[in-house]
Amino acid sequence: SQQGEEDPQALSIQEGENATMNCSYKTSINNLQWYRQNSGRGLVHLILIRSNEREKHSGRLRVTLDTSKKSSSLLITASRAADTASYFCAMPYGQNFVFGPGTRLSVLP
């Protein structure tokens, strides 16, 4: 199975702090995506990183990919209460993609 593992399962921080979530996977991939889910409903795409990229930025988000360790991390800097959500990594599986179990982030005001 290609399903990824995310850690931590849950993370609680104060507003203004940075949040780091990690994703590990089992087989080689050519890209990895991160998604956010608010209130158990639709997912919103955050960022896609390809295997030939080590780091990618989007606003307050920074994603790294280490293909030798088969892991990726998502860093949210200067967190806000509105960042409270579940965050999922998604990776290729055949012509489809599969999601990890997610990290539930709580940002306390």
Added chain:
Amino acid sequence: GAGVSQSPSNKVTEKGKDVELRCDPISGHTALYWYRQSLGQGLEFLIYFQGNSAPDKSGLPSDRFSAERTGGSVSTLTIQRTQQEDSAVYLCASSLVQGAGTEAFFGQGTRLTVV
């Protein structure tokens, strides 16, 4: 429409009844995916469509589940003889082209409760 639309947003049904869940993908998106998410869990892949065909049905949990897509657009997921363990949020996503390297756009899901 501007985004992926799913209907109904909530459905409560009695055990043993059949239900139909609908997904309207973004216009022009050739790939369409169905996932299921139980409370507090990750996403479980069910099926995907490339155009009207479903090359991979391996995720359907039982023969009570079926899905179709017509005209390369709207898709329906049908659950026959619903069971309580079918209670979950059913999420649909579409992408411009089929392939794991493309961004998927998700609908808001249908929350199914079987009582």
